[in-house]
Amino acid sequence: MKKYYLLPLIVLFCYTNLWAQDSIKKINAIRINTPPKIDAVLDDDCWKNVPPAKDFTQLRPNNGKRASYPTEVKIVYDDKAIYIAAMLYDNHSDSIMKQYTPRDGYGSSDMFGLFIDPFNNGINTFGFLVTPVNVQVDVKGQENGPEDTNWDAVWKSKTQIVDNGWIVEYKIPYSALRFPKKNIQKWGLNIIRTIERFREKSTWSFIDLTKQGWITQQGELNGIENISPPLRLSFTPYVSAYVENNEESSSWTNFYRGGLDLKYGINESYTLDMMLVPDFGQIQSDDVELNLSPFEVFYDEKRQFFTEGTELFERADIFYSRRIGRTPNNFWEMEDELGENEEITKNPSVTQLINATKVSGRSPKGLAVGFLNGMTLNTYATIKNTETNIERKEITQPFTNYNVLVFDKNLKNNSYASIINTNLSRFEDKYYANVTGTELSLYNKKKTYQLFAKGAVSQIWDNSSKPELGFYSQFVFSKSSGQFRFSVRNRIENDKFNPNDMGFLRNNNEINSSANFSYNIYKPFWRLLSMYNHLSIGYSQLYKQKKYTDSYISFNSNMTFKNHFSWGFYIGLAPYEFHDYFEARVDGRLYIEPASQRVYTWASTDYRKKLALNIELGTKLPNNYDSKGFTIELEPRYRPNDRLLFTISTEFDNNISDIGYVDMTDDEETIYFGRRDRISIENTINSRYIFNENMSANLRLRHYWSTVKYNKFYTLNTDGTLSDENDYNEANDINFNYFTIDLSFRWIFAPGSELSLVWKNSIFSDSDEIVDSYLDNLQKTLDSPQTNSISLRVLYYLDYMYFKGISKRN
Template identity: 50%
Template sequence: MKFTLILILFINILYTSIFSQTKKSIKALYTTENIKVDGFLNEVIWNKAEKSSDFIQFEPLNGAKASEKTDVMILYDNSAVYIGAMLYDKSKDSIYKELGKRDNAEVNSDLFMVGINPYNDGLNVVGFMVTAAGVQIDIKYNNDNEDFSWNAVWFSNIQILDSGWSVEMKIPFSALRFPKKTVQEWGFNALRQVRRNRELSSWNFVDKKMNSVTKQYGIITGIENIKPPLRLSATPYMSYYLQHNEQQQLNYRINGGLDVKYGINESFTLDMTLIPDFGQVKSDDKILNLTPFETFYGENRPFFTEGTELFNKGNIFYSRRIGGEPLNYNTVNENLAQGEKIKFNPAETKMINATKFSGRTKNGLGLGFFNAMTNKTDAIIIDSVGNEFKVETQPFTNYNMIVLDQSLRNNSYVSIINT
């Protein structure tokens, strides 16, 4: 009995060890055929592409064979990479497909995901998920830290079939950062969730006992002679505000500005915003704070949530102070003299511009520079005889931050941050 138990334990350890040490590979096939992203894998080229399957459970039985078969195929052309997947299911009517908002990974639905690591360094991974209801979810991983605020332009569709469901994705090269090399070798993994079984399985085995998930990816081979596209976008805006205050007065203002994103090369990106307006951003929930400590609010403004992995090292960077409530906003009312009243007291400082430069070299050195400027803010007071005067609530302010972050082995890093 003791010998049998030891033998079973040894086989289990050996089984897990083999999977954890082996990296699977899949070859992408070049195509000139027009791929219609409709969820039907009926183009002739899909039949010629390499099919890879044999998914292994991540949960609940880490290392066991997946309960349902999944086939994955990869194509590419001069502008995009295409992912095709056939997710077989013996119980078609039991496929969960709850609708939800984009980027909501908590929906009660089966899903399929691919993770792509173009530098094959196990650090910077972008993930593209599709639920069985067709809802898109995109995510960026940096050293296994998730960032659901990252959004890319990509295309997907699903079809519920008699044998299960199928997924078709088109991921433009503009959504990826990859090295300028003739022959590419990308890190890759695919994940499937069978919701009714609470089962997660992956194409390349992911050992839960190991610290990093993104370092346990397989490989995409066969991608050759592709060129990084020009990554440049400019988004102008104009907004109009009409405000009715407590004194029954109408105040209005017209704003205009510009957002620019430019990919300097395959590794570094420059983001700029001129006279930004975040009026359309979700407002904060009301929080009753009875402690002596300041309330910490989450960030919802896109400029401060996208591509900020480097600046969030050490939790030093609190972006809500930029363009937030003026320092002396609450003291204006406290310092009013007899007969004085407030005509206008801005609740936010006006941001003039902000610039963000970030990226990581081939040797794992991350570089980040951030600068933002906010204008002088004044409250307008009316005295007892009707004269108006200004009271400064916050002076002109310049915010700066520089980050150097070197990735090390075993999911470690060392950072130097200057603010």
């Protein structure tokens, strides 16, 4: 067996480069004595005689062709900052698209951006972008992952539209960057420009879409010498005030909070981020849905501390940040703790996070270190005796400590090797969960092939001397560049692997094998601008019992026409029965679902228009149980002017004669399934108005309604088939509603400083009486008890170097 495992490695490392590396584009920055005034006028003496970066090449739609209009960019620097001046020529400046968006928002707008890689290692880059109306977007790009728009820096920009195009001027202080401490700097650089009315994106250093990676195709910025990394130290204190009422009481309560976010640059590579007494009361409401599956629902992280600069912690897929400050472990068990004449008067749905600390960064030699710690207080439910009015407290989760530690080493050809550990401790319960994972990515010299591997081992101590040990492994070999690409994948999870104290895994005990093939066309042909095609096949079985579970084959295609209309479709086939070992909720019990077929299609109109539309249609074809369904989703977008945007999304999902778990007897011998008609309707309204680049208002209203009507019941046989059940007659119909409003006003009144006013409203209702009319159901929902929260928060950014400069001047 060893020789077969070594074969991919032999192929990978014996692959040689057949031709020389493409030439790297370079530009020099010029040192100045007097900094320019950031006003987008460009009449300062420092801009004279500076050689510009020019000759941009299209990234899209005509990858490799010259940009439609010239762009010239000049770069100068002094001991405190680098300065950028850009002239973006346009023969029709009155047609420049300039939609206003909130900070860090992409819209239907032209854009200019600078991406700086101070260590010039092709791994991470800092992006500073602006629109013609000076809306700032700052991102942290990574070669092996998505852009992080949650990263925020404090920098200065100004823009101006003129007769022959538009002008950009920047000041990026060195405190916004991390760079090595050496006399002569050599930074990676790329510059990007978007002309939205052409849907054209061009770059200074050409990015070939047929090649793997985009940061590694950057140019070089030279000429910066004798600068020192400044002390990166900032404080962002906040104070917030809340007025709330909930469904349990008609009276309003008010309270105040205060805390601090501290950022400290330990050295040029690593940064400490500490949050004391955090406040997450203003984050957007989750899109809660009715869950009838045996698995937990995954919700995206929205707390900025856990989204900014956390790409390192994603290694090996064992960390899910929403576990920190989660719903208490015993939250749902409090009903069982009630005695006679007792009721629950208070039961917090989240644990109180008292502080969180994060250290992250990468050294000049390519070693990245990440450390994250969070602590939550004891959480209690309050139970009251209705006769004596005596209250008692029951702990729902004791003090809990969360730790994550990761090391990541950059290797040749943008390869890397990582090791990560997560550790949870609940000392009072004597409960400890430890998971250690590793991830490895190896590319050949031309980055045309990749070997990717990851795995983890989990250990849980729960009042026992022996830990419960589990593991998973995954191997992928792929062709990662060119028009034709492929990958083969194998993943194994044993039946004991459990990372869910600090990670997220729906189920374990499985072996999955799959192969994926894609053929993409990046350049215009016929009536198309681009086309992407993808074919997948897969096979799964249980790890422990080595029994078949399911197989599939799917094909999808996406294409964009030259009029910027996009269309795509998906065909998915499960040619054989699905052997489901989880739906029954009893270990070892099987439910056999017949073979199925699904077809989807979608379309999107041109977003440059004031009115655009996204549409999706899908169907599940009838199977042997006559289960079928269809879904329709419509999302019109209307932009009356450059400041106002409306987006309305309506999704209708109808599953007819769906088969699923209902109930079981106490001894778990008899398991009941039901045939049900399930209809879900989700309506979401988003509206935003942008007053200027620093002030915006946003409204998000969502109503989710799901009904489940049971028509027939069955008992599950030991062979996975179903038998008619005539004696079971429990009421299991469901009428589920979740309604939320998020209304916010945000004002960036100073660099890095913000005032926010937020109103949040939520209504939840759940019954076994189905309402047939949508309007009647909506009215009944609005009449249900609701929770309201109105909050005002002010945070102020304090930079040490700024106050040091004032002190020196004084």
